[in-house]
Amino acid sequence: xxxxxxxxxxxxxxxxxxxxxxxxxxxxxxxxxxxxxxxxxxxxxxxxxxxxxxxxxxxxxxxxxxxxxxxxxxxxxxxxxxxxxxxxxxxxxxxxxxxxxxxxxxxxxxxxxxxxxxxxxxxxxxxxxxxxxxxxxxxxxxxxxxxxxxxxxxxxxxxxxxxxxxxxxxxxxxxxxxxxxxxxxxxxxxxxxxxxxxxxxxxxxxxxxxxxxxxxxxxxxxxxxxxxxxxxxxxxxxxxxxxxxxxxxxxxxxxxxxxxxxxxxxxxxxxxxxxxxxxxxxxxxxxxxxxxxxxxxxxxxxxxxxxxxxxxxxxxxxxxxxxxxxxxxxxxxxxxxxxxxxx
Amino acid sequence: xxxxxxxxxxxxxxxxxxxxxxxxxxxxxxxxxxxxxxxxxxxxxxxxxxxxxxxxxxxxxxxxxxxxxxxxxxxxxxxxxxxxxxxxxxxxxxxxxxxxxxxxxxxxxxxxxxxxxxxxxxxxxxxxxxxxxxxxxxxxxxxxxxxxxxxxxxxxxxxxxxxxxxxxxxxxxxxxxxxxxxxxxxxxxxxxxxxxxxxxxxxxxxxxxxxxxxxxxxxxxxxxxxxxxxxxxxxxxxxxxxxxxxxxxxxxxxxxxxxxxxxxxxxxxxxxxx
Numbered sequence: 075x076x077x078x079x080x081x082x083x084x085x086x087x088x089x090x091x092x093x094x095x096x097x098x099x100x101x102x103x104x105x106x107x108x109x110x111x112x113x114x115x116x117x118x119x120x121x122x123x124x125x126x127x128x129x130x131x132x133x134x135x136x137x138x139x140x141x142x143x144x145x146x147x148x149x150x151x152x153x154x155x156x157x158x159x160x161x162x163x164x165x166x167x168x169x170x171x172x173x174x175x176x177x178x179x180x181x182x183x184x185x186x187x188x189x190x191x192x193x194x195x196x197x198x199x200x201x202x203x204x205x206x207x208x209x210x211x212x213x214x215x216x217x218x219x220x221x222x223x224x225x226x227x228x229x230x231x232x233x234x235x236x237x238x239x240x241x242x243x244x245x246x247x248x249x250x251x252x253x254x255x256x257x258x259x260x261x262x263x264x265x266x267x268x269x270x271x272x273x274x275x276x277x278x279x280x281x282x283x284x285x286x287x288x289x290x291x292x293x294x295x296x297x298x299x300x301x302x303x304x305x306x307x308x309x310x311x312x313x314x315x316x317x318x319x320x321x322x323x324x325x326x327x328x329x330x331x332x333x334x335x336x337x338x339x340x341x342x343x344x345x346x347x348x349x350x351x352x353x354x355x356x357x358x359x360x361x362x363x364x365x366x367x368x369x370x371x372x373x374x375x376x377x378x379x380x381x382x383x384x385x386x387x388x389x390x391x392x393x394x395x396x397x398x399x400x401x402x403x404x405x406x407x408x409x410x411x412x413x414x415x416x417x
Numbered sequence: 418x419x420x421x422x423x424x425x426x427x428x429x430x431x432x433x434x435x436x437x438x439x440x441x442x443x444x445x446x447x448x449x450x451x452x453x454x455x456x457x458x459x460x461x462x463x464x465x466x467x468x469x470x471x472x473x474x475x476x477x478x479x480x481x482x483x484x485x486x487x488x489x490x491x492x493x494x495x496x497x498x499x500x501x502x503x504x505x506x507x508x509x510x511x512x513x514x515x516x517x518x519x520x521x522x523x524x525x526x527x528x529x530x531x532x533x534x535x536x537x538x539x540x541x542x543x544x545x546x547x548x549x550x551x552x553x554x555x556x557x558x559x560x561x562x563x564x565x566x567x568x569x570x571x572x573x574x575x576x577x578x579x580x581x582x583x584x585x586x587x588x589x590x591x592x593x594x595x596x597x598x599x600x601x602x603x604x605x606x607x608x609x610x611x612x613x614x615x616x617x618x619x620x621x622x623x624x625x626x627x628x629x630x631x632x633x634x635x636x637x638x639x640x641x642x643x644x645x646x647x648x649x650x651x652x653x654x655x656x657x658x659x660x661x662x663x664x665x666x667x668x669x670x671x672x673x674x675x676x677x678x679x680x681x682x683x684x685x686x687x688x689x690x691x
Contacts, residue, residue, distance in 0.1 A: 206545065231645070233642070277557075278559070278592070283584045
């Protein structure tokens with residue numbers, strides 16, 4: 075007896091539709107749903123399928139229109155006052171029901187805090203596989219979704235597939251793909267589904283929630299981080315990184331030598347013994363790239379490193395390696411950004 | 418009595434992590450093992466609950482026989498009982514299968530649990546999926562990324578940061594939490610405790626037959642790894658040099674849209690078409 079096969083409720087996909095979970099709670103900070111719609115569009119072009127957004131909540135017209143403008147062919151909508159809160163158990167049940175009814179081929183979920191908890195549970199209910207934090211998604215010659223994801227601590231990448239079970243599911247971190255420009259003339263089909271009345275009783279309740287004040291942003295949560303090393307030159311020059319961070323709405327991190335030299339607070343240490351960060355964009359100014367530091371930034375997205383020494387380890391780890399004086403480049407970048415952001 | 422289960426994973430120490438760039442395989446046998454940091458914090462959270470309310474802690478892990486080390490450590494810190502799930506047939510299990518096996522072991526060995534505590538993610542694979550999937554397998558409510566918890570009657574009150582929202586949650590028990598590393602700094606291991614952990618306690622070792630499972634970790638996992646490769650070659654590694662002002666313009670021309678997307682600002686130069 076194979077217990078796994080018995081508990082699984084996998085289905086054969088009826089449609090070739092690609093679903094994107096509409097995660098709008100942090101809409102202005104996180105545009106991951108739009109980024110996924112864009113990638114889903116690329117995949118759909120290969121499989122000849124429709125791109126669908128699935129959204130739950132209350133007063134959703136704004137999001138429904140945004141999803142269509144950003145590439146959704148269909149939007150499945152469940153609107154109800156009780157869905158105003160991002161309630162995990164209800165959202166899971168709704169997704170399970172819709173997926174079992176419409177049987178999509180692929181479900182993509184943004185790797186937000188919510189998505190990272192929601193997707194594994196939905197996958198489990200549907201008896202299917204899930205790949206976390208995909209950095210690449212493609213369709214192979216058999217029409218199967220090839221999910222590229224970090225493996226073994228991000229030192230390696232793995233190509234993963236879900237060969238038999240459906241839907242094929244993946245989570246993707248915000249900032250991995252780029253959204254397509256909106257097109258408000260674009261037409262899409264809106265499928266409204268009534269809120270089911272027989273949902274199981276909630277065992278987990280949100281008693282209270284409040285948006286965290288921006289001032290309290292933690293470097294671990296920041297989308298943009300500016301890391302500075304000894305190459306900045308002096309304590310005073312290091313301070314310029316904070317101005318750059320303000321312009322970019324980011325946070326400043328420091329290497330161990332910087333903290334030892336008292337140029338920065340120990341709180342800012344980014345390293346194995348300090349903070350581990352995963353910004354979508356990391357600027358690295360005058361950082362040599364000791365392993366203790368690079369281990370803590372391995373989840374960063376786009377890495378832009380500035381160093382006088384083109385052979386510094388940090389420069390090899392970067393997407394963009396700028397050979398220049400870190401301090402001078404920082405000053406020039408601040409000046410140019412001020413010009414451009416003014417509007 | 419409060420019956421707590423802590424799921425623990427042994428992970429390689431980062432500095433020891435070694436892989437063969439030619440074959441793309443991890444030299445796992447060379448990597449020294451340690452208790453996954455988030456699991457360590459989950460154990461600490463369990464110990465604090467036990468300190469306050471009394472109770473019994475079962476630590477459970479699935480892995481190669483050497484994973485027994487992290488169970489000994491858990492015993493030394495204060496766990497009361499340990500279960501090691503080890504079987505070649507469990508190797509290669511993805512999160513779907515891992516949570517399936519863990520759930521069957523929990524149902525068999527400690528069905529009367531009140532709370533299952535897991536680390537929010539592991540430092541080696543970082544999927545953060547096993548905890549939530551284990552809650553599904555056990556058909557209990559779950560909350561991930563919990564930073565603080567307090568037990569009141571049969572309700573667990575929790576705080577967490579979720580997508581920039583500070584949430585206070587209440588969960589009916591039995592339930593499952595995954596704990597972050599932001600609070601619950603693990604206590605030091607007393608030396609005497611380590612000695613005791615090797616002398617006194619027995620560890621329950623179970624294989625697939627003990628759990629009456631006919632499984633193959635790799636074959637029964639819904640996901641399949643096609644290939645593994647080193648990503649360093651994938652970094653774009655564009656080099657820019659020249660006067661600072663020119664570099665900045667070039668940088669913003671190439672990556673302004675990406676950076677602007679992150680900060681929700683248009684970084685196009687005035688009058689310039691993108």
